[in-house]
Each structure stands twice: as structure tokens, then as C-alpha cells.
Amino acid sequence: MASDESRLSHPDPSRRQFLKLGSTLLPFSAVASSALLSTAQAEAPAKNQQKTRAKIVIIGSGLGGLAAANRLHRELDGAKITIIDRKQEHNYQPGYTLVATGVWPKDKVRDRNRDFIPSGVEWVQEMAIEFEPEQNRVRTESGKTIEYDYMIVALGLQLNYGAIEGMDVKAIGDNGLGSVYYSPDAAEATWKAMDQFRQKGGQAIMTLPNTFLKCAGAPLKMTFMLDSRLREAGSRQASKIDFYSALKNIFSVKVINDEVLKRWRGLDIPVNFEHQLTAIDIAARKASFSLPNGQIEQREYDFIHVVPPMSAPDVIRQSVLASTEGVMAKGGWLEVDKKTLQHKRFPNIFGLGDINGTPRGKTAATIKKSAPIVVQNLLDVMAGKSPSLEFDGYTSCPLLLREGAALLIEFDGDGNLTPSLPMIEPLQDSWMAWLMKYRLLKPAYLSVLKGRV
Amino acid sequence: MYEIWLTLNIVYELMWMYLPAVVVLLLVLALVYGRALQRKKCQWRAAIRPTLMVAVVVAILSLWLVPVSTHSTLADIAYWVDWANLMAICAGVALVAAAIVWPVFSLRR
Numbered sequence: 244m245a246s247d248e249s250r251l252s253h254p255d256p257s258r259r260q261f262l263k264l265g266s267t268l269l270p271f272s273a274v275a276s277s278a279l280l281s282t283a284q285a286e287a288p289a290k291n292q293q294k295t296r297a298k299i300v301i302i303g304s305g306l307g308g309l310a311a312a313n314r315l316h317r318e319l320d321g322a323k324i325t326i327i328d329r330k331q332e333h334n335y336q337p338g339y340t341l342v343a344t345g346v347w348p349k350d351k352v353r354d355r356n357r358d359f360i361p362s363g364v365e366w367v368q369e370m371a372i373e374f375e376p377e378q379n380r381v382r383t384e385s386g387k388t389i390e391y392d393y394m395i396v397a398l399g400l401q402l403n404y405g406a407i408e409g410m411d412v413k414a415i416g417d418n419g420l421g422s423v424y425y426s427p428d429a430a431e432a433t434w435k436a437m438d439q440f441r442q443k444g445g446q447a448i449m450t451l452p453n454t455f456l457k458c459a460g461a462p463l464k465m466t467f468m469l470d471s472r473l474r475e476a477g478s479r480q481a482s483k484i485d486f487y488s489a490l491k492n493i494f495s496v497k498v499i500n501d502e503v504l505k506r507w508r509g510l511d512i513p514v515n516f517e518h519q520l521t522a523i524d525i526a527a528r529k530a531s532f533s534l535p536n537g538q539i540e541q542r543e544y545d546f547i548h549v550v551p552p553m554s555a556p557d558v559i560r561q562s563v564l565a566s567t568e569g570v571m572a573k574g575g576w577l578e579v580d581k582k583t584l585q586h587k588r589f590p591n592i593f594g595l596g597d598i599n600g601t602p603r604g605k606t607a608a609t610i611k612k613s614a615p616i617v618v619q620n621l622l623d624v625m626a627g628k629s630p631s632l633e634f635d636g637y638t639s640c641p642l643l644l645r646e647g648a649a650l651l652i653e654f655d656g657d658g659n660l661t662p663s664l665p666m667i668e669p670l671q672d673s674w675m676a677w678l679m680k681y682r683l684l685k686p687a688y689l690s691v692l693k694g695r696v
Numbered sequence: 697m698y699e700i701w702l703t704l705n706i707v708y709e710l711m712w713m714y715l716p717a718v719v720v721l722l723l724v725l726a727l728v729y730g731r732a733l734q735r736k737k738c739q740w741r742a743a744i745r746p747t748l749m750v751a752v753v754v755a756i757l758s759l760w761l762v763p764v765s766t767h768s769t770l771a772d773i774a775y776w777v778d779w780a781n782l783m784a785i786c787a788g789v790a791l792v793a794a795a796i797v798w799p800v801f802s803l804r805r
């Protein structure tokens with residue numbers, strides 16, 4: 244662990260990285276000095292810091308938790324801010340698809356949480372195991388009780404691999420088994436399996452469960468990239484890619500769903516709807532799907548990409564904070580108002596990120612837009628006012644098509660396309676969208692995490 | 697306004713990510729301008745023409761190099777937004793190249 248930590252704290256950019264950088268970095272250097280100046284200003288304490296003695300607890304040190312912590316630390320004078328999370332490593336999850344398709348090394352998605360927690364913010368390195376919102380307190384795994392006046396819940400979601408009989412995350416990378424979601428190691432192992440598969444080709448199976456997903460575009464990106472990698476290797480003709488969706492569609496925004504299906508028809512990627520992956524025999528390379536009529540269909544494969552069903556973590560699902568009715572109750576998602584992101588029953592609690600029971604939008608892009616809203620609304624409540632800002636459900640997804648091309652899709656909570664800049668054509672293959680994913684999104688992510696944008 | 701702020705922050709984070717390259721660039725600039733400014737008789741005006749020529753060559757080369765250095769090719773530049781961005785990046789690369797060679801050319805007798 245120690246060596247791991249020192250490696251992470253002292254990144255040693257290789258010569259190759261250094262050379263590659265040249266072309267992208269140089270044009271920006273003209274404005275670099277003004278950027279430095281502006282950011283130095285942004286990092287200084289906010290002029291009108293709100294004075295308070297409030298105790299604020301943030302659950303989770305992922306993108307949402309850290310973005311909130313950095314913002315609150317800047318906005319408040321005198322608050323006691325505590326982050327609760329055992330995880331030491333910070334993972335840039337949007338980079339997993341690049342790792343899993345052989346574009347990035349996995350080091351690019353690994354950082355340390357410690358480097359992003361502002362000084363003065365307490366970090367309790369334990370998991371929360373019980374919420375008692377009526378008493379305004381949380382219990383941690385060592386039995387510690389932490390009291391709060393206000394709380395932000397940002398503990399992400401739970402990958403339910405266990406719901407697929409026979410699935411073993413340790414086996415990812417072997418026997419043609421891939422799954423991009425689990426971890427940086429799993430993403431790297433997925434690329435190993437995909438790379439082996441593309442040498443000869445064969446039968447590939449791509450899956451999609453029937454739950455809300457974090458980055459619902461990721462299974463589609465993996466499919467486009469697999470097709471492209473097979474073509475590069477000259478083994479596409481010898482291969483068949485079948486997509487199995489547990490739903491009646493593959494993406495919840497109709498215009499994107501239709502566009503991707505049209506492209507897949509052109510690429511010869513047939514889709515089987517309402518097929519839910521329920522079991523897998525990893526050694527025998529067989530997948531079982533349940534159909535709406537209760538039948539089980541078994542398929543052999545050479546490569547499979549498994550996307551697990553997802554829900555709120557059990558600690559929320561089994562607490563009074565979970566949604567009690569409607570479509571969000573099934574996954575036990577945090578019961579927040581979809582506009583203010585305030586808990587519907589406990590007004591001193593807000594939700595941020597993947598945990599929220601809001602339609603669509605389990606992405607880093609959602610956090611980019613919603614973190615400032617959550618923090619401002621919390622400040623309003625602390626000042627005895629009503630939440631003043633409303634979230635429109637924004638999310639975005641650079642949908643990888645192949646190396647060098649992506650679609651830059653942005654939409655709101657109602658599924659309307661909402662490009663940030665009017666000239667962007669969301670359904671157009673774009674190198675710029677690729678460049679964003681490949682080089683610009685991680686710096687943007689870090690700016691969100693540090694509470695600057 | 698927000699987009700400009702976001703862009704500045706992206707540039708700032710990129711600089712930290714690639715700090716060694718930024719330091720080398722700044723050192724090179726300090727070196728060449730230091731030398732040129734120490735000289736009494738620098739041909740700044742006469743250096744403009746060759747500097748512009750270098751900038752044009754670098755810009756043209758960048759049209760090919762920038763995509764290649766980002767796991768792509770010129771064939772991936774699909775529509776005018778891509779072209780506009782690529783050309784802006786190439787112009788930036790050319791500007792930096794010009795900033796480096798201008799004092800160097802000005803030192804020529």
C-alpha cells in the first residue's frame with residue numbers, strides 16, 4: 244500500500260506522455276497565466292463567507308462528496324465539516340471505458356482522496372452503517388456515532404453482481420469475461436479479455452440490465468468500441484456481436500435510442516429486447532437470460548460484457564431515507580425532490596450524485612451541474628430560507644463510437660437534448676467530442692471535484 | 697461566461713497534469729528572450745518574416761500531428777465544429793512555436 248501511495252502522489256509522466264502532450268497543451272499556454280490568476284482567486288476564501296457553527300456531515304468521498312466538501316469549505320466560516328468514507332483511492336470512473344477498450348492505462352483513473360480533501364475538513368475513514376435522521380446522527384462501522392445539523396448523502400450506488408448467478412468479479416479478464424464497471428483493475432482486465440477475443444473473433448454478447456444505471460451510455464460505448472476493435476484486427480467478419488437488453492429499449496432518451504439502433508443495424512449488431520442476464524457459467528462460457536414469459540434462454544459466447552443490476556447501497560436502501568413509493572422505491576434510491584435535491588421528509592438532508600432517486604442522470608456531468616445547486620440550497624436552508632435553485636436533470640455522455648469519434652450527447656431530466664453550445668450537433672460523429680473524452684474531461688472533472696466550476 | 701470559466705479551469709488542470717512540459721516550455725522561453733533582450737542590436741523586425749514562415753509550417757504540420765497525438769487521424773475530422781477546433785489548436789501550437797523562434801531569429805546578424 245505504501246508504495247502504491249507514493250506512486251500515486253508522485254506521478255512520473257513518461258516520455259511518451261510528454262511528447263503526446265505537446266500538441267494539445269501548447270495552444271493553451273497563451274491563456275495559462277490568466278488561468279492561474281483566475282484559479283488562485285477562486286481558491287481564496289469566498290468574500291462573503293457565511294458564519295456558522297453548524298455541523299455538516301457528508302457521506303461519501305466520490306466526486307459528489309468532494310465537490311460538496313470543497314464548496315462548503317469555501318462558503319462557510321466556522322462550520323464543522325466531516326466526510327465519512329473508508330475509501331482511500333479516488334477513481335476517475337468516466338475513464339474506465341477508455342481503460343477497458345485499450346485507449347488509456349489504468350493509472351490515469353487512480354488518484355488519492357487525501358489530495359482532494361480541503362484542510363480543516365475532518366475525514367472519518369470508515370463506512371456509515373446506520374442512519375438515524377430523526378435524531379440527526381449516523382453510526383459508523385466502528386460503532387462511532389456522529390451527530391450533524393445538516394447532511395449531504397453522496398455515497399454513490401451499489402453494483403449487484405450477486406444478482407447474476409455464477410458471476411464472480413475476480414474472474415473478470417479470464418474466459419472472455421469483461422465488465423467495465425467494477426474497478427480500474429476490472430476495466431484493465433476487460434481490455435485483456437477483449438484484446439484476446441479480437442485476435443480470432445467469435446461470438447460476443449453485450450448485456451444491459453433493467454435497473455437505473457450509472458452512465459447508461461457505458462454499455463453502448465463498450466459495444467461500439469468492441470465492433471471497432473474487431474474491425475481494426477480484421478476479425479469482424481469472423482465475429483457476431485449480439486446485444487441483450489433487459490428493457491424494451493437500450494437508452495431512455497428516445498432520439499438517442501433510435502440513433503444508436505440505426506447505427507447498430509448498419510454495423511450488424513442485432514438487439515434482443517427483454518432479455519435479462521440471470522446466470523453465467525464462466526468456465527463453460529454460457530450465459531442464461533430470462534424472458535418476460537418466464538422462459539430461460541441459454542447462449543454460448545467467446546466474449547461477454549456483463550453490466551450488473553444497480554441499486555442504492557443497502558445502507559440507504561434499508562434506511563428510512565430510501566424512497567417509499569413509485570419507481571424509485573424498487574432500487575431504494577434516496578428520496579429527494581428532483582428539483583431542489585432536498586430530502587422529501589428530512590429537510591436538513593440533501594442528496595448528490597448517483598444515490599439520488601431522480602430520473603436519469605447518474606453521471607459526473609450531472610454532479611457538475613447539481614453540486615453548486617445542492618450547496619446553495621443547503622446554504623439557503625441554513626440561513627432559514629427555502630432552497631432557491633432548481634436542477635433541470637442535466638446529464639451528458641460522450642458516446643464513444645471508435646478511436647477518434649464520439650457523439651456529444653447532453654439532455655435534461657425530461658429527455659430533451661440540450662447542447663451546451665448551439666453549434667454542437669449531438670448526433671454527428673465528432674472528433675471534438677472524442678478529444679473531450681480523451682483529454683479534456685478529466686481536467687474538467689478535477690475542477691468540479693475541487694469545487695471551482 | 698460559464699464555458700470560458702470552465703475552459704480556463706481545464707487549462708489550469710492540464711498544466712498541473714503535464715507540469716514537466718510546462719516547466720520546460722517556460723524555461724525555453726525565458727532562455728531565448730533572456731538572450732535576445734541582453735543583446736543591444738536585435739533584429740526584431742527582420743525576424744518577423746522567418747518567424748511567420750515557421751509558424752505556418754508548424755500550423756500545417758499540426759493539422760496532422762494533433763489528431764495523431766490523440767489516437768485519431770485527419771479522416772476523423774468530420775464536420776465544421778471539428779475543423780474549427782482543430783484549426784484553433786493548430787493556431788495555438790503555431791503561436792507558441794513563433795514565440796520561441798522569434799527571439800532566436802532576431803539574434804541573427
Ligand SMILES: Cc1cc2nc3c(=O)[nH]c(=O)nc-3n(C[C@H](O)[C@H](O)[C@H](O)COP(=O)(O)OP(=O)(O)OC[C@H]3O[C@@H](n4cnc5c(N)ncnc54)[C@H](O)[C@@H]3O)c2cc1C
Nearest residue numbers: 303305306307336337371398399458596597605606607608
Ligand atoms: C464505466 C463508467 C463510465 C462512466 N462514464 C461517464 C461519462 O462518460 N461521463 C460522465 O459524466 N459520467 C460517467 N460515469 C459516471 C460517473 O463516474 C459517476 O456518476 C460519478 O463518479 C458518481 O459520483 P458519486 O459521488 O455519486 O459516487 P462515487 O464516485 O461512486 O462515490 C461514492 C463514494 O461513497 C462511498 N461510500 C459508499 N458507501 C458508503 C458508506 N456506507 N459510508 C461511507 N461512504 C460510502 C464510496 O466508497 C465512494 O467513495 C461513468 C461511470 C462508470 C463506472
